[in-house]
Amino acid sequence: AQRVTQPEKLLSVFKGAPVELKCNYSYSGSPELFWYVQYSRQRLQLLLRHISRESIKGFTADLNKGETSFHLKKPFAQEEDSAMYYCAPREGSNDYKLSFGAGTTVTVRA
Amino acid sequence: EAGVAQSPRYKIIEKRQSVAFWCNPISGHATLYWYQQILGQGPKLLIQFQNNGVVDDSQLPKDRFSAERLKGVDSTLKIQPAKLEDSAVYLCASSPGLAGADTQYFGPGTRLTVL
Numbered sequence: 001a002q003r004v005t006q007p008e009k010l011l012s013v014f015k016g017a018p019v020e021l022k023c024n025y026s027y028s029g030s031p032e033l034f035w036y037v038q039y040s041r042q043r044l045q046l047l048l049r050h051i052s053r054e055s056i057k058g059f060t061a062d063l064n065k066g067e068t069s070f071h072l073k074k075p076f077a078q079e080e081d082s083a084m085y086y087c088a089p090r091e092g093s094n095d096y097k098l099s100f101g102a103g104t105t106v107t108v109r110a
Numbered sequence: 111e112a113g114v115a116q117s118p119r120y121k122i123i124e125k126r127q128s129v130a131f132w133c134n135p136i137s138g139h140a141t142l143y144w145y146q147q148i149l150g151q152g153p154k155l156l157i158q159f160q161n162n163g164v165v166d167d168s169q170l171p172k173d174r175f176s177a178e179r180l181k182g183v184d185s186t187l188k189i190q191p192a193k194l195e196d197s198a199v200y201l202c203a204s205s206p207g208l209a210g211a212d213t214q215y216f217g218p219g220t221r222l223t224v225l
Contacts, residue, residue, distance in 0.1 A: 043113070044153070044201065044216040086152050097166060098214065100152030 004089050006101035013077050014109050021072040021104045023087030031089040033070040034098070035061055039083045047072075047085070057081070077108045112136065114217035116202050122223045128190040131220045135183070135204030141165075142179055143214060144187050145201040153201055159185060189222075197224045 005024045013019045025031065037047040048056040050063045050070060061072045070087060087101040115134040123129050135142050141160050145153035156175065157167040161182035170177070174193070179185040189196055199219040205212040 043218055044203075046213045049213075088152075097155055097158070100154070102150065102152050 004087055004099055004101040006085075006087055006104050008104050009102070010105050010107070012107045012109060015079055016076050019074050019077040019081070019106060019108070021085050021087075021106065023070045023072065023101060025068050025070065025087075025089045027068070027089055027091065029091065030065075031091055033061070033063055034088040034090065035059070035070075035072050036086045036088055036100070037083050038086070039080075044086070077106075079108045079110060082106055082108045114202055114204055114215055116200075116217035116220055118220060119218060120221050120223075122225065123192055124225050125194055126191040128188065129192055129222060130186050130188045131200050131202075131222075133185045133187070133202030133217060135185070135202070136206075136215055139204035139206050139215070140182075141205045141207065141212075142185050143201075143203040143205075144177055144185070145203065147199045147201055147219070149198070156187070192222075192224045194224050197222055 003026045007022050033050040035047040036044050038044045048059060048061060050061060059072055059074045061070055063070050072085060084103050084105050086103045088098050090098045114136055117132050121129055143158050144156045146156050147153040154169060156170045157177045158165040159179040162179050174191060175189055177185060177187045187200060199221050201219045202217040203214040205214045
């Protein structure tokens with residue numbers, strides 16, 4: 001069965017410290033991978049997608065096909081990064097269904 | 111541009127009652143999704159529409175849930191009768207293109223509590 005796992009439910013870091021959110025998936029083929037974010041009192045929104053290979057708000061995510069992982073990283077966390085983060089793989093062939101992990105709540109402390 | 115609109119924002123009902131949620135996607139978006147998000151879990155896709163046709167409803171509990179997207183614009187999701195385990199946030203999302211290959215834009219959600 002296709003699965004996505006975010007092993008950490010909660011992650012607390014100090015401002016200026018690095019932060020890494022783990023995501024592992026078990027999909028056949030070559031899925032597309034996304035990170036969605038929900039800030040307090042805001043809507044769920046796209047943070048970044050792996051095919052863009054870009055840095056958004058200082059975050060990057062590297063797809064490691066060998067380890068089937070798509071970890072999200074930021075070298076220097078800011079207080080405004082406090083939010084709920086969801087990893088979301090999607091089959092890219094005929095089925096464009098997006099599957100969300102359970103999410104990781106990140107708290108950045110001053 | 112205006113975002114995805116949903117109403118109501120909150121709903122409390124008793125089990126076995128019926129409830130309906132409404133979603134207005136971003137203008138021009140062909141694909142519309144309904145997700146169920148139970149507390150502590152990520153959103154789970156219930157149904158996906160492309161214009162006014164159903165693309166995927168494999169995870170929709172069809173004995174009690176129904177959804178329609180008349181005229182390929184607004185959509186309603188209905189639960190009849192509701193169970194305690196239906197308590198969740200119901201999210202509507204839309205995307206511009208066909209087949210759901212684009213970024214999804216989410217509404218604020220409807221929080222349903224079934225007592």
